[in-house]
Amino acid sequence: MKINQKLKDEVEHLEISGDLDFQTSPDLREKLQEILNRQVRKIIINLKKVGYIDSSGLATFVEALQKMKRINGRLILTEAVPAVRSVFEIAKLDKVFTLVDSENDALQMVTQ
Amino acid sequence: MNNETKNIIEIKNLVKTFDDRSVLDGINLEIPEGEITVIMGGSGCGKSTLLRHLVGLLTPTEGSIMIDGENIVGISENGMNCVRRKFGMLFQGAALFNSLTVGENVALPLREHTDLKDTIIQIIVKVKLELVGLTGFEHFMPHQISGGMKKRVALARAIALDPKIVFYDEPGAGLDPITAAMIDQLILDLSRKLRITSVVVTHEMKSAFRIADKIVILRKGKILETGTGAQIQNSKNSYVQQFISGEPDGAIPLMQTSEAYLKGLLET
Numbered sequence: 147m148k149i150n151q152k153l154k155d156e157v158e159h160l161e162i163s164g165d166l167d168f169q170t171s172p173d174l175r176e177k178l179q180e181i182l183n184r185q186v187r188k189i190i191i192n193l194k195k196v197g198y199i200d201s202s203g204l205a206t207f208v209e210a211l212q213k214m215k216r217i218n219g220r221l222i223l224t225e226a227v228p229a230v231r232s233v234f235e236i237a238k239l240d241k242v243f244t245l246v247d248s249e250n251d252a253l254q255m256v257t258q
Numbered sequence: 259m260n261n262e263t264k265n266i267i268e269i270k271n272l273v274k275t276f277d278d279r280s281v282l283d284g285i286n287l288e289i290p291e292g293e294i295t296v297i298m299g300g301s302g303c304g305k306s307t308l309l310r311h312l313v314g315l316l317t318p319t320e321g322s323i324m325i326d327g328e329n330i331v332g333i334s335e336n337g338m339n340c341v342r343r344k345f346g347m348l349f350q351g352a353a354l355f356n357s358l359t360v361g362e363n364v365a366l367p368l369r370e371h372t373d374l375k376d377t378i379i380q381i382i383v384k385v386k387l388e389l390v391g392l393t394g395f396e397h398f399m400p401h402q403i404s405g406g407m408k409k410r411v412a413l414a415r416a417i418a419l420d421p422k423i424v425f426y427d428e429p430g431a432g433l434d435p436i437t438a439a440m441i442d443q444l445i446l447d448l449s450r451k452l453r454i455t456s457v458v459v460t461h462e463m464k465s466a467f468r469i470a471d472k473i474v475i476l477r478k479g480k481i482l483e484t485g486t487g488a489q490i491q492n493s494k495n496s497y498v499q500q501f502i503s504g505e506p507d508g509a510i511p512l513m514q515t516s517e518a519y520l521k522g523l524l525e526t
Contacts, residue, residue: 168372168419175378200420202374205381236451237385 149177157188157256159249163195166203174203178210187219188256192249194225199233211243220244222252266291266423266455267312272321274307274479281307282318283479289472291422294449294456296466299476300501306427308476309459313347313425314338326422343371345423346416350431352408354400360387360411361396367418386414390444406437413444417452424448426458430465442468463502467491475501 147164158181166174181189189210193199207223214221222244226234234240246252267289274282282304289295299305310316311323314330322329325341333341346367354363364383368374374382387393390410400408409429416424429445430438442465449456449469460466466473467487475483475490475498483490483498490498 168374171378172373172375175375201382201385201418202372202378204385205374205378208381208385209377236389238388239385 147173149174151177151181153186155257156186157190157253158186159190159192161192161195165198166196166206167198167200168202171200171202171206175206175209178206182210182213182217185217187214187217189214189219189221190224190249190252190256191221192224193230194227196230197227199230201237204233204237204239207243208239220256222246222255224249224252263290263292265289266326267457268322268324269308269312270322270324272308272311272323273319274304274311274316275319281479282311285321285476285479285481287474287481287484289455289457291455292449292453293471294445294458294469295472295474296458296460296470297474297476298459298461298463298466298501299482300461303476304479305459305461305476307479309425309427309457312457313345314342343419344421345425346419346421348409348412348416348424348426348429350427352400352405352412354408354411354415356400358400359396360392360398360400360403363400363411364396364414364418367415371419382418383414386418387411389417389448390414404437406433406440409433409437409441410444413441413448417448417454420452421454423455423457426456426460428460428462429458430460430462435464438462438465439468445469463504 147162147166147170150161152159164170211221224246225248226245231245234243234245244255265288269285269287272282272285285308297305297308307316311318318331322331326344328341330338330341361383364386365379368379368382383396387396390413392407392410426445429441433441445456446469448454458469470487473485473487473490474481477497483493483495491502493499
């Protein structure tokens with residue numbers, strides 16, 4: 147799993163490639179922790195290159211979302227492939243996350 | 259089975275003898291990925307022994323068992339531990355730890371097999387309990403919940419590590435018919451939604467017909483018949499028909515005069 151990261155106009159953009167599973171999700175958690183420690187309030191995570199996510203990946207996003215809500219931040223997930231999106235749906239987490247189809251949509255939402 | 263489905267479990271010529279008694283006598287069976295396979299048969303047919311081989315609790319006398327491409331016969335302890343990460347098991351009596359809360363029971367495999375932080379584990383526990391319809395029960399102790407709820411907690415624990423395969427040992431045992439049907443529905447839902455391969459050992463016909471993509475009937479350590487629910491229901495085999503209808507007498511004699519019994523009597 148790889149994470150590409152860039153900060154632009156106060157929005158942190160992450161693009162994850164590879165599987166998010168029990169082995170790799172602790173690395174994602176560390177990365178998100180580092181971003182949250184910088185008090186970043188807007189995060190867009192692109193999931194188009196994530197083919198598989200397990201419960202630990204899901205839980206890592208939930209924890210990040212909990213923390214963002216505490217600081218009134220926005221965390222938006224974009225371009226999740228159907229296999230990944232369905233994992234959110236099965237856990238009924240598609241209702242608590244903002245999952246959008248494009249980076250542009252996400253950008254519009256965080257800059258509103 | 260369609261062409262795109264692969265077999266996640268392949269059993270070849272599995273033989274198990276205890277002393278000189280043959281309990282499994284040349285089992286050849288393929289279990290397709292993502293489907294529900296129900297292994298049935300009367301008491302003593304070898305179904306529980308077969309299940310114990312699949313989870314690595316027994317070593318066969320002969321034959322091979324491939325799980326997700328790996329032969330678990332003769333595998334090292336470390337190798338078996340890796341294979342075990344791929345499957346979950348629902349034990350007949352739920353087998354919860356009575357001194358641990360519901361949440362701690364579900365968290366156990368995550369604590370044992372991963373390095374995940376506690377906050378992450380707590381979230382996973384909540385998700386798994388929601389999947390089995392037990393949101394809000396994590397602080398209950400096992401003795402405070404019903405038998406059906408215990409089974410659901412055990413199921414949440416069995417799927418804690420996102421297994422590819424879940425083995426169920428008599429999932430409806432000890433439950434009333436409504437609760438047993440509810441557990442069946444849950445097995446169906448989880449298998450379909452999470453695309454889990456399910457291997458269910460049971461002697462309950464109703465349950466088998468409700469959930470099975472494929473039914474395997476064992477008798478005296480051999481596979482007697484394999485097919486879909488409809489194929490089994492229409493089977494011409496008299497044993498299968500007697501088993502389905504639950505008649506006390508038929509191909510399986512109600513009272514069998516054992517030759518050994520008579521011989522034993524007459525020789526004394």
